Amino acid sequence: MYESYFAVIMAGGGGTRLWPVSRQERPKQMVRLFGERTLFQISVDRLEGMFPPERIFVVTVEEQARQLRKQAPEIPEQNFILEPSPKNTASVVGLAAVALQKRDPNAVMAVLTADHYIANIERFHQLLRAAFQVAGEGFLVTLGIKPNFPSTGYGYIHTGNEIGAYQGIRVHNARGFLEKPDEQRAKELFASDSYAWNSGMFVWKVDQIIVEMARQMPHLYTGLQMISRKWNTDERAETIRKVWEGLERISIDYGVMEGAENVAVIPVSDLGWSDVGSWESLFEVLPADEHGNIIHQAEFLGLDSQNSLVYGNNDGRLIVTLGVEDLVIVDAGDALLVCRKEHSQQVREVVQLLRKQGSRLA
Amino acid sequence: MYESYFAVIMAGGGGTRLWPVSRQERPKQMVRLFGERTLFQISVDRLEGMFPPERIFVVTVEEQARQLRKQAPEIPEQNFILEPSPKNTASVVGLAAVALQKRDPNAVMAVLTADHYIANIERFHQLLRAAFQVAGEGFLVTLGIKPNFPSTGYGYIHTGNEIGAYQGIRVHNARGFLEKPDEQRAKELFASDSYAWNSGMFVWKVDQIIVEMARQMPHLYTGLQMISRKWNTDERAETIRKVWEGLERISIDYGVMEGAENVAVIPVSDLGWSDVGSWESLFEVLPADEHGNIIHQAEFLGLDSQNSLVYGNNDGRLIVTLGVEDLVIVDAGDALLVCRKEHSQQVREVVQLLRKQGSRLA
Numbered sequence: 140m141y142e143s144y145f146a147v148i149m150a151g152g153g154g155t156r157l158w159p160v161s162r163q164e165r166p167k168q169m170v171r172l173f174g175e176r177t178l179f180q181i182s183v184d185r186l187e188g189m190f191p192p193e194r195i196f197v198v199t200v201e202e203q204a205r206q207l208r209k210q211a212p213e214i215p216e217q218n219f220i221l222e223p224s225p226k227n228t229a230s231v232v233g234l235a236a237v238a239l240q241k242r243d244p245n246a247v248m249a250v251l252t253a254d255h256y257i258a259n260i261e262r263f264h265q266l267l268r269a270a271f272q273v274a275g276e277g278f279l280v281t282l283g284i285k286p287n288f289p290s291t292g293y294g295y296i297h298t299g300n301e302i303g304a305y306q307g308i309r310v311h312n313a314r315g316f317l318e319k320p321d322e323q324r325a326k327e328l329f330a331s332d333s334y335a336w337n338s339g340m341f342v343w344k345v346d347q348i349i350v351e352m353a354r355q356m357p358h359l360y361t362g363l364q365m366i367s368r369k370w371n372t373d374e375r376a377e378t379i380r381k382v383w384e385g386l387e388r389i390s391i392d393y394g395v396m397e398g399a400e401n402v403a404v405i406p407v408s409d410l411g412w413s414d415v416g417s418w419e420s421l422f423e424v425l426p427a428d429e430h431g432n433i434i435h436q437a438e439f440l441g442l443d444s445q446n447s448l449v450y451g452n453n454d455g456r457l458i459v460t461l462g463v464e465d466l467v468i469v470d471a472g473d474a475l476l477v478c479r480k481e482h483s484q485q486v487r488e489v490v491q492l493l494r495k496q497g498s499r500l501a
Numbered sequence: 502m503y504e505s506y507f508a509v510i511m512a513g514g515g516g517t518r519l520w521p522v523s524r525q526e527r528p529k530q531m532v533r534l535f536g537e538r539t540l541f542q543i544s545v546d547r548l549e550g551m552f553p554p555e556r557i558f559v560v561t562v563e564e565q566a567r568q569l570r571k572q573a574p575e576i577p578e579q580n581f582i583l584e585p586s587p588k589n590t591a592s593v594v595g596l597a598a599v600a601l602q603k604r605d606p607n608a609v610m611a612v613l614t615a616d617h618y619i620a621n622i623e624r625f626h627q628l629l630r631a632a633f634q635v636a637g638e639g640f641l642v643t644l645g646i647k648p649n650f651p652s653t654g655y656g657y658i659h660t661g662n663e664i665g666a667y668q669g670i671r672v673h674n675a676r677g678f679l680e681k682p683d684e685q686r687a688k689e690l691f692a693s694d695s696y697a698w699n700s701g702m703f704v705w706k707v708d709q710i711i712v713e714m715a716r717q718m719p720h721l722y723t724g725l726q727m728i729s730r731k732w733n734t735d736e737r738a739e740t741i742r743k744v745w746e747g748l749e750r751i752s753i754d755y756g757v758m759e760g761a762e763n764v765a766v767i768p769v770s771d772l773g774w775s776d777v778g779s780w781e782s783l784f785e786v787l788p789a790d791e792h793g794n795i796i797h798q799a800e801f802l803g804l805d806s807q808n809s810l811v812y813g814n815n816d817g818r819l820i821v822t823l824g825v826e827d828l829v830i831v832d833a834g835d836a837l838l839v840c841r842k843e844h845s846q847q848v849r850e851v852v853q854l855l856r857k858q859g860s861r862l863a
Contacts, residue, residue: 459836459838459839461838475832475837477830489821
């Protein structure tokens, strides 16, 4: 049974909200955010003991494939599946499903992210094992995170009745998916105890997700069938390219999950998970000193300074703060960001402006 | 008469509050704060049309003399007077007085600063002319600045009765000198209309200031007499060195002005003067954009940012701010300061800490 469990890492994203450290040519999963290893490498490392490298697949875009292969040489080259262009997650899942179906008709796949952070790896493995069991019983399983604060940065899943438990991990029906809420709504969701953050990680049988696509996304399904027929021929790449041209950009949440039946959610509270979706989110992930300051890769001297992030690039420059709080300072060498913590999400607007200006720093 | 008017620029100071741009080996007067010319050069330029270079004297310390000479080659070399070590302004004035007395027994001297800013140079010249006239009548004249906000960063002069006017410039008795006040006291002084900021600039007859020193600072006076006797011998430098060892560090305000009679003050309101004594003071001096931001020597992109100073070093680095206000960002290349505007004075503590640590950046 276990040998039909596969991991699929979606590694094609851009990610603009960690600018100036992430860039167009150095997307978030390629960033060494915490030191030596990139977020992609950390995402692969995290699977050790759960999946052998032969059962780890990576879906990415051509521009990133070479570097990702170099970063994870233990993963067989043919396990890197290339999208001609990024079309959001529904097509990624579809393409991976086709690849896995060719490899093992009984495949059960965990759809995982390349640029998130998980502190508690043991717990992550327990959660995956439970999810594979539930998926084996015919559920589309989403991994939820019990909120520990009223985040406006995450989507939410409405959890329904408990439908079972696996080694103490409770499984619920999923009632629906919610977009990122505003502040007021986030507080309500946080208070109600019936909502989990949507981690963007899923587990399901490959044949079952393909059936759902046939039902809900017939255009994508038809394309995938064309690709499947040419999979073991030298027309595979050409066929993918043609199919991809006509695809709509849509997420798996919208395209499939919202309209699917038999959706289960497993909400866990102690995973130490973060999507590292903004500089502010680093406060969930990196340890702070006694003043609440997070100092990373920087020579730092702070007077009357608190609850601030100082993120350097190990270049020996001294960064001094005086009387600041709730501030984010990111020094990427050629660009410096100074940002109020609660404005972290707006970094995306900075990148859009820079791209519009044709800046080499975007 | 005019040929007995001399300018003495005091250029020996250190100045730690413009760190990281000013340093131990690049004191404030050596800083190109506004572009091409250093504050010292700007202080010399300001005298053009008022004093020919032969009547401009500079008192400085040995470490700085070579650079200052290079920066003002038009001033004759022998007009640079060297202190063996800085002993505050009373001894500077005393030494300059001796030098001027040798040059011209009728000398009247304007004691000027090397590291302040004056926007309205024409007004400055009018003020000096009036001050020379008043000094010629036997007054020790201090140049006062009518406050335009309740500053806690300046000392104050209590102005008394009007004793005359020269071309519309009113002259008052000075009743007393006040230290930098706290916020409450500064508001009272600002409201009362009888107080002027102490600019640290003075005008007086050389023989008169020497008589005051003989009366109030006999130890300094005795030393100055020894130096005077050796002035035109090859023992001059050696004598200055010996005298300087025993001198007390004391300002001319404390040492002479507070106890002097016949002190006059000329308070002016439209000089555009600033002592440039902190990063915050640059808001009095440099023009701000429509958001109240001052951007100097920096590639800058600001979103929702206001009333902030971004001071770069023309190195092409992009500085982006997001959601900040009342912030000071100074990028000196090897060191970066991010400081709440109202904490500007505390920069001095940063420098003290760095010196204690033996940092090469102090």
